[in-house]
């Protein structure tokens with residue numbers, strides 16, 4: 089009998105509980121004696137706190153500030169750097185910065201109290217946009233240039249190439265803020281058990297939360313226990329941001345001694361949470377007289393907001409993906425993360441790659457227009473191949489099958505015929521994009537920083553428990569990991585369990601980010617399961633563990649950013665067809681086709697769900713998710729009536745295919761894919777709209793009113 | 804201010820004493836401990852808080868208790884006990900409709916409301932039927948497929 093392929097779908101482990109409404113999320117729990125809390129936040133983008141005038145607090149109500157930090161604790165939340173404060177102290181850097189936490193038994197009273205607080209500020213002049221940040225409007229507040237980081241990577245000598253070029257094409261592409269809109273807002277309950285602090289929290293990375301608050305509380309890691317609660321969506325928005333809730337809550341619990349809940353309402357979650365980095369990418373592309381690309385000088389700037397958080401790492405990923413899936417002979421990429429007085433930008437599915445991938449795709453279309461050829465013809469000439477040199481002077485190690493994937497998408501979409509018959513400006517257009525996503529942490533991060541571990545425990549009852557810190561947030565990880573373990577052990581699926589992690593019980597398998605969990609943690613569990621299988625006949629309990637081992641032969645220097653930034657990539661091709669209403673400029677999407685290389689899918693239905701969801705989020709990013717920010721008011725579109733995400737009516741059913749391309753170091757040949765599927769549809773959409781209206785589009789999002797403006801005034 | 808409000812909840816008579824302006828959502832989740840109904844926006848935009856009132860889908864974050872007097876309310880806790888509810892839940896699980904799950908109880912309610920009036924909807928009609936329910940994870944396709952699967956499997960249930 090032939091074994092069923094690993095990818096054959098099984099029912100997700102969490103499907104029935106979630107569909108029947110028995111699954112509990114953070115705000116569904118009640119704790120004995122639980123108090124509620126509300127954050128009090130800065131209402132100015134930059135300034136000094138002159139006075140905080142409090143209304144009288146009734147008995148049993150508290151206002152917690154930096155003054156309540158335990159002795160020896162530091163006013164910091166330790167993310168990648170230690171620059172992010174738990175509470176504003178003296179000055180404020182952005183609208184929404186935490187000043188204090190109101191705590192008490194009745195939420196109505198807390199709301200009234202919050203409205204009664206009057207904070208006086210000496211206001212400074214804030215910078216909001218990338219340009220204002222670079223110009224140090226109001227004076228720099230980070231170093232003397234408002235830059236969190238500024239670095240350049242060279243492949244060959246771009247100055248020589250530009251000097252000798254037959255012609256140089258310049259371009260500038262911009263992308264806006266994007267809000268995650270995980271349907272479950274940010275939520276946590278902190279409490280004390282004996283002398284330990286417990287945080288129950290909707291989050292991606294329980295060990296990140298623990299690390300971020302240990303210095304604040306002046307406690308060793310073991311004294312802080314983080315329990316992930318079933319997480320109703322995250323997309324990066326619950327990577328570092330839960331730290332912002334955990335810090336003040338713990339300081340409050342330390343003082344008050346009772347469980348305290350903090351749940352954001354939708355408006356708070358929209359106005360006062362992290363977002364995707366806005367970006368500005370500039371190109372100077374050198375062409376020879378036959379229209380060949382000789383080199384590109386690429387300048388990338390991300391708006392990081394008021395604190396660094398993970399912006400340096402986000403920017404690195406952006407820079408390393410700046411040439412897209414193309415091998416350009418000579419490149420220079422400069423990256424800067426500029427400080428502004430906006431809510432800090434942070435992780436969001438794709439983690440810096442979507443911005444530069446969008447930019448290169450759009451720029452390639454513009455180059456094709458300059459050369460008078462179909463964008464697809466130009467792009468195909470430069471496709472990455474195995475062995476090609478990357479922008480970091482490393483290698484493409486994958487067997488790249490973009491041509492096969494393109495073939496699938498061409499056949500499904502009828503691209504060739506449609507591209508030929510839909511005339512520019514006819515109101516009809518089809519566009520196509522290519523993209524990739526480097527798997528797991530950049531460079532040797534898995535080896536040097538994360539050092540992931542995974543543990544399996546066959547209990548006395550014969551059930552095998554997966555003990556890792558990786559989390560289910562909707563992406564299907566629970567099912568994927570349990571499937572890998574059950575398959576290796578050759579036991580029934582229901583003999584493998586995987587509960588939400590508790591940092592006091594599980595191995596630190598690293599954060600649930602960077603599309604690394606199936607590929608890296610899944611591989612560790614595969615190894616732990618193989619060992620357990622060998623010992624299966626032993627009586628009683630068995631515990632097996634595996635630790636990350638970096639494959640040999642993929643050099644990387646983190647100080648110079650030289651070498652293999654990623655051992656492997658996931659790859660994607662997406663085509664989008666649109667029709668634009670000549671009067672309203674409303675864009676109707678007629679079709680969406682894609683092909684992805686995720687190595688080998690661990691579960692085809694889970695992968696399909698990720699593809700469809702990621703592509704719709706990417707189309708929303710380009711088409712409708714407009715988010716403005718002003719110096720006086722902060723983010724403007726903060727509720728779901730203003731910040732518009734796709735509904736079931738906005739985009740048609742998709743056609744998605746996969747190619748089989750096993751990755752030797754992944755479990756069953758699997759690679760990462762959760763972010764890949766976000767990285768390309770926005771560019772295909774913009775390519776299609778640009779052709780339909782015969783206008784180059786250099787900035788997203790592009791809701792109808794923006795498109796109308798653009799067509800009136802030109803790009 | 805407070806008054807007694809009587810209604811039927813999942814087939815049982817209930818009476819609560821509260822401000823008639825209090826949201827049905829809060830009464831369900833907090834006073835009655837029925838937390839299967841979720842809150843994701845609080846302003847009638849997302850559908851996560853959907854229940855059936857006299858068979859019609861409503862968003863409970865927008866319904867004051869005064870508007871519930873004498874009505875028949877069905878929540879996910881009630882629906883899941885019925886043959887139709889079970890059929891829908893199984894189809895959602897088999898069709899891959901569920902990711903983070905936060906929108907899903909509301910989606911199941913929307914699917915019930917749709918199939919009750921149109922037992923064999925087209926894909927377009929399904930899309931229309933769930934257009935008041937936002938999902939950020941799935942891109943909707945697998946939810947649509949799952950509702951079609953329920954409609955096929957549940958021949959005669961609706």
Ligand code: FES
Nearest residue numbers: 844845847850864
């Ligand atoms: S919570 Fe009621 S519609 Fe969103």
Ligand code: FES
Nearest residue numbers: 903906938939940
């Ligand atoms: S499954 Fe996450 S919002 Fe729908």
